[in-house]
Amino acid sequence: MANQRPKAIIFDIIETIFALETVRPELVRLGLQASDLETWFAFGLRDAFTLNATRAVKPFPEILKGALAQLLAKRELDPPVEDRERVFEAMRNMSAHDDAAEALAILRDANLPVYALSNGARASTQSLLDNAGLTHFFTDLLSVESIDQFKPSKPVYDHGVAATGQRAADVMLVATHAWDCHGAKMAGMQAAFVARGQVYPDVMVAPDLTGVELLDVAHSIVNLNAPAER
Amino acid sequence: MANQRPKAIIFDIIETIFALETVRPELVRLGLQASDLETWFAFGLRDAFTLNATRAVKPFPEILKGALAQLLAKRELDPPVEDRERVFEAMRNMSAHDDAAEALAILRDANLPVYALSNGARASTQSLLDNAGLTHFFTDLLSVESIDQFKPSKPVYDHGVAATGQRAADVMLVATHAWDCHGAKMAGMQAAFVARGQVYPDVMVAPDLTGVELLDVAHSIVNLNAPAER
Numbered sequence: 001m002a003n004q005r006p007k008a009i010i011f012d013i014i015e016t017i018f019a020l021e022t023v024r025p026e027l028v029r030l031g032l033q034a035s036d037l038e039t040w041f042a043f044g045l046r047d048a049f050t051l052n053a054t055r056a057v058k059p060f061p062e063i064l065k066g067a068l069a070q071l072l073a074k075r076e077l078d079p080p081v082e083d084r085e086r087v088f089e090a091m092r093n094m095s096a097h098d099d100a101a102e103a104l105a106i107l108r109d110a111n112l113p114v115y116a117l118s119n120g121a122r123a124s125t126q127s128l129l130d131n132a133g134l135t136h137f138f139t140d141l142l143s144v145e146s147i148d149q150f151k152p153s154k155p156v157y158d159h160g161v162a163a164t165g166q167r168a169a170d171v172m173l174v175a176t177h178a179w180d181c182h183g184a185k186m187a188g189m190q191a192a193f194v195a196r197g198q199v200y201p202d203v204m205v206a207p208d209l210t211g212v213e214l215l216d217v218a219h220s221i222v223n224l225n226a227p228a229e230r
Numbered sequence: 231m232a233n234q235r236p237k238a239i240i241f242d243i244i245e246t247i248f249a250l251e252t253v254r255p256e257l258v259r260l261g262l263q264a265s266d267l268e269t270w271f272a273f274g275l276r277d278a279f280t281l282n283a284t285r286a287v288k289p290f291p292e293i294l295k296g297a298l299a300q301l302l303a304k305r306e307l308d309p310p311v312e313d314r315e316r317v318f319e320a321m322r323n324m325s326a327h328d329d330a331a332e333a334l335a336i337l338r339d340a341n342l343p344v345y346a347l348s349n350g351a352r353a354s355t356q357s358l359l360d361n362a363g364l365t366h367f368f369t370d371l372l373s374v375e376s377i378d379q380f381k382p383s384k385p386v387y388d389h390g391v392a393a394t395g396q397r398a399a400d401v402m403l404v405a406t407h408a409w410d411c412h413g414a415k416m417a418g419m420q421a422a423f424v425a426r427g428q429v430y431p432d433v434m435v436a437p438d439l440t441g442v443e444l445l446d447v448a449h450s451i452v453n454l455n456a457p458a459e460r
Contacts, residue, residue, distance in 0.1 A: 038304055047408075051433060056435070063433050178300070186284040197306070199299045203293050
């Protein structure tokens with residue numbers, strides 16, 4: 001069956017809209033390698049998913065702080081707390097990807113309502129979007145805080161879908177993380193993968209769309225056939 | 231309340247009993263950095279926990295293959311399949327930590343039954359223990375395969391506890407992974423953390439015991455007060 005155009009779009013935020021690259025030099029300043037950005041974030045997700053699986057969720061920044069402490073110890077580094085804090089300051093000041101505004105404008109011009117759904121806190125998501133001048137593109141910012149679970153758990157996607165007022169099959173998640181696209185697919189949604197050179201693993205449910213950048217994904221979405229009226 | 235000596239011990243296998251260090255040079259041969267060992271394994275756990283959360287579990291080696299493909303693409307490397315396979319061959323030939331046999335002997339001499347519970351397959355766990363001459367220390371090898379979930383999900387620990395015939399509170403998990411100790415604690419078990427220089431994150435439930443190496447943990451366990459008879 002050919003894909004049908006979704007009636008609402010839910011965007012992941014960290015890495016999908018905002019680049020973690022501003023954080024990389026701060027990790028190097030702590031003595032870590034540039035390539036440890038991926039290690040740190042993977043440690044953070046591993047631990048977030050652990051807390052999720054045991055229904056013992058903590059705020060994502062606290063989890064990332066613990067992940068940084070684990071990574072620094074693994075690399076036998078022990079920088080002072082104030083130096084570590086610069087990593088999180090850089091994260092609060094992430095820049096949007098160059099094509100984010102144009103991609104969001106394409107969806108707006110196609111009358112597709114757009115929502116944000118991050119594993120981060122609502123307030124920090126709001127702040128990132130405000131600083132980047134992107135808030136006006138979003139119909140609403142949805143928070144995992146009200147669910148007390150993280151993506152890729154189904155209740156989080158269900159919460160996002162409910163906010164759009166659409167059926168899950170008519171809502172598309174856009175993310176640059178395979179694990180997030182997989183979670184959305186398992187929750188009955190459509191999913192678009194922003195690849196940026198990444199490989200999508202075979203063990204996960206494939207996305208409906210893959211684009212190299214946000215702009216490719218936005219173009220692909222509006223080029224899908226409109227859903228049949230019910 | 232002082233800790234009481236457990237009546238049975240469940241060991242994690244990969245990294246806890248066997249060192250991943252044999253894999254590190256194989257990653258370097260693929261063009262990755264030595265420090266990418268941690269990145270690769272964290273990618274694998276992140277993806278395993280994703281599949282766990284969505285009840286779409288696949289065998290752990292397949293997940294690790296997907297994690298390696300993602301990491302290689304992230305580092306803009308594309309080695310041939312047969313070169314990648316050497317990583318998994320090295321993993322099948324991991325060596326036990328130097329103090330594993332002595333630690334297991336201490337527990338045996340204290341009449342504490344010992345079980346293995348890995349997120350890996352039963353067959354590969356059996357093969358690792360056989361090659362290392364450690365099988366005779368184990369009362370049984372328990373498998374996540376019969377549960378179709380991974381640690382840190384509670385049903386996996388429940389399965390392990392049931393096999394020991396003891397109450398969860400009288401069974402101790404030994405692992406060098408904070409996420410595994412946390413999972414055991416959340417399932418009502420005791421947990422011992424083999425630190426090996428690692429930091430245990432604040433966001434997780436603390437273990438009952440921490441030792442630098444397996445031998446420290448084994449000594450600490452047998453030095454605990456014996457549980458009261460019921």
